[in-house]
Amino acid sequence: MPHHDWLGLKNELPRHRKLTLLAMSFLAPLMLWCAISYIPGLWHPLVHVTSVGSVDYFVTDMDVPRATFDQEVAKARAAGEEAPQGYLVNPVYLPAPHKVVRAFYTAFKTPPRLQNEPWLHESLGHSIRTIFLGFVFSSLVGLPLGILCGSYRFFAKLQEPFIEFFRYLPAPAFGALCVAVLGIDDAPKIAIIFIGTFFQQVLVIANTVRKVDPALIEAAQTLGARGIRLVTRVIIPAAITDIYTDMRILLGWAWTYLIVAEVVGTMSGITLFINQQARYRNFDNVYAAIAMIGIIGLFTDIFLSWLGTVLFPWKRRARGGSSIFARLKKLTPKSPQPPAAAPELAQTVEPKPAELNVAQ
């Protein structure tokens, strides 16, 4: 086996090292989380009271700071009274991994507390619909405009200066305006996503279109192509794969505007769910919902990347195929700990809250 440096600049790493690093990128933060959650005393700044003892202001199941608890125990001992009992816990906003993993399932099964509140899947569906509509409306205008700006100097000079200016205006700043014009339901939310996406979209796509190899355009001209056909038959097909990649990235940006958009008007979608769960102090559900956004985003992107290889066969490598599914398939058998298995790992660790009997 040839010698490889782990940190060699521009060195292609052997596959098993790539897999190790891929697993580590997910496992390292997860391990840190597990350590903080399960190793007693590593952080655990609070004590969960199981028995109030003689302390009159303690209530069963309340969390008190460790220092206060220790003081009360010392006081009770000194007075020869019954000492309170409890165990170390982390704050409620940092649930243990296994609770969050369980929440992935239970959050979908738990009925909403109030009749008019949505289920989790309804909230997610609502959010996806908002994103989708905002992105589609933006693309319907932004895509043709971007291609025109990239192809013709005329449109670039006519449109881009204004768009450059407008893109610096933060989309959330238009929230109040959108509500005033479009009401309080979904329309202003879609408008915020539109504003957040559209101006970037035009500029990014215009830039991509401008990068089309001019030699291809010249070759087409010497073959008799001219006018609008140069755009439809040469520039668009030449840029389409890069435009597709741009659109994938832009869709990711649209997701980042989601939370801001959903607080405009009446709160809705996943933002409403997260806010309500936080109010009920179900932080495991909050984490699960946030993670779900990430997972939906990731799988959408993997799917779109695979779809790209289907749509654009000329981008496929001569051998193998660069689809991410093919790559994942290649990865899995040798993977020591694929990231998908990480939650199971968390589950197998039996969570034992550090029992603390201070009375002894």
Place this chain on the structure above:
Amino acid sequence: MSLSELKLPHYREQSPAVAARFERIRRREVILSVRKLKKSFGKRGGTHTVFDNVSLDIHRREFICVVGASGCGKSTLARIVAGLDEASGGEILLDKKPVAGPGPDRGMVFQGYTLFPWLTVRNNVMFGLKMQGRGEITAQSEARQWLEMVGLGKFEHSYPHELSGGMKQRVAIARALANNPRILIMDEPFAALDAQTRCQMQSYLLQIWKKVDATILFITHDLDEAAYLSDRILVMGANPGRVIEFIENPVPRPRSDEQFLSPEFLALKKRLEEHIHPPAEIPEKLPMIKLTEAGDEVE
């Protein structure tokens, strides 16, 4: 023994067969006529002349090579003839009519492979035909014919990225010829290929040229290539770019690799070398700088 010591015939001496061939060519109609062409870039305060006063006539089915030192504007000349750049002066007549802008009557093969990566090989060849308004079915069968001609019939459904450099350039030639251009302009088409593939492509090109009614303007910096392919060679000089000489190639056709050592070939090559690489002044003896402690003196 160096090339200059060889006893060579004069490069203008032509065997009767070659002379007769040139006589026949001269009687053919002129396809492309370049008159006093000038190209300069205007910068504030002054102008930089790429070339000036370039004139040539190309007869039907003639194979013209343009050679010249780098910077003489030979590629610019090709681009202007193709209509991709604008001339600053002079005119270009195709079939006695002035031309402006690119068009399908002047096919072009570029140095970089400019095949459309999103089209299969056959659709690449069909591109020009469809732009001409040819129907799908006729375009397909014509494209297939051209691919057979360049020996790539089997690859009609492949994508360009699946082909080697030489194959790509053959597709590019087929694509340009499929349009039935009055003249085929080739701008250093084989410069990016390795030496062996280049040799193959040169003989391929001659075979294709034999089979089709093509007039070719071929830009190259490779003197062997020019001497091997051409009927006439336009030698350009640099600073400013200009025509130095228009040489009738004395090497008889059909051409083959063995002619690389024939007296006519060497005579022509020597003449070209004198134009392109004039004997530079060799500096006086330079002091020797020793970099190692090795004892033996290296000569």
